[in-house]
Amino acid sequence: MINKAESIQDFYNRNPRANPLGLSNNNANGLGHFNVFSRENCFRSTPYNRRDFYKISLIIGTGRLYYADKWIDIDRPALLFSNPSVPYSWEAISDKQEGYFCLFTGSFLQADSQHFLLNQLPLFKVGGDFAYFVNDDQCQKIGEIFKKMMEEIKTNYVHKYDLLRNYLQLIIHEAMKMQPIQRYLPHSSASRVCDLFLDLLERQFPIDSQERMLELRSAQDYANILSVHVNHLNRSVKISTGKTTTQHIAERLIKEAKALLIHSDWTISEIAYSLGFAYPPYFNNFFRKQTKISPGLFREQYAHM
CATH class of the missing domain: 1.10.10.60 (Homeodomain-like)
Structure with a gap:
């Protein structure tokens, strides 16, 4: 059944253990929301609907991603990007699910940078590719960035959200390297x-x-x-x-x-x-x-x- 778009608060209501730090919906010094998680205790399935936030997932484990009238079989490590325009659902297949995911609002990533226009990035652009299989080296490199995110969000460092924003941009750049260079030619x-x-x-x-x-x-x-x-x-x-x-x-x-x-x-x-x-x-x-x-x-x- 198609549901109405899920907000960040809806996500936390559906996952009551997902916010142990008690982060508000506008936690990044008033510049949007960001949070990061391990997938070890994630739900085996998620409802099919649109989200009002962006999400990047490093999936280690098998499953099936449904979107619109299609699906993708995830049979090896993959990096997935979701945006507020595309509804989707996930069904795990393997018992063991590992990896990480982070969710954030557009205002968080663009808080102090005009460079990242999310709807123009191939990773989040309408009609763009949003699922990328990663090799062992890429999986390890991106996994290390997620680990740094999880460590940093627990600190009291006054500029931690600036650092988290940099880590997020780094993941995006690593994914963009996987794309053909012609995808980034200037638009007429x-x-x-x-x-x-x-x-x-x-x-x-x-x-x-x-x-x-x-x-x-x-x-x-x-x-x-x-x-x-x-x-x-x-x-x-x-x-x-x-x-x-x-x-x-x-x-x-x-x-x-x-x-x-x-x-x-x-x-x-x-x-x-x-x-x-x-x-x-x-x-x-x-x-x-x-x-x-x-x-x-x-x-x-x-x-x-």
Whole structure:
């Protein structure tokens, strides 16, 4: 079942032993929140929903990460990055779960630096890769940084959050080294408009309540919000991605529809209305056109997987 976005306080309520230091939701000298944990006593499964915070996990142990209509089998050490835009859940497979994870707000990392624009980093960017398998050397190096974090957060050092922020940036840089260098070329103006569109598109999701309906449905809707001409938006998106604006919207609608069919107990009519379709048959036709299968049959097939 899809739940509403989990806040930091919700996380602590779900994990009452996770905050032995009694850290507040704005613990970093008034500049956001940061905390770090060992995975040895982590839950074997987490609920499928969006979080209102960022999270970096070094997973040592096997399991499956679910996001939208897909999943990743984690069968070796991995470094995972989650952001407030992407809902996910985790199911452990092996009994032994080791490693570390930290959670933080965007204001913590960007408190004194304009360099780290989180939604522009490939690790947290909408549509970017957020799971990286690590070799033994990388696993050891990143694990040592996490250990230093866990030691530092317990101290009374007056500048400890500055130091923790540096450790966090170091992990991000280590992960960025794993990416092809061409991923970091400067953006053109068309790419900038495209990035804004993709970010706005992703912000419409997930639909986690039947009271909340999708508001932006067409290229013109997005152009109005971005204050650009729809032709300029369409041209920028096509140049940058090779796909039309309408294709991106349709693909994201299908992705969300599949997630709702898999993870919610909503009826197909309720899903249709939440995605902005005035009549369920319109949704059925749209889903079948995009996937070659009806919503009902898709849900039935997935239930038997």
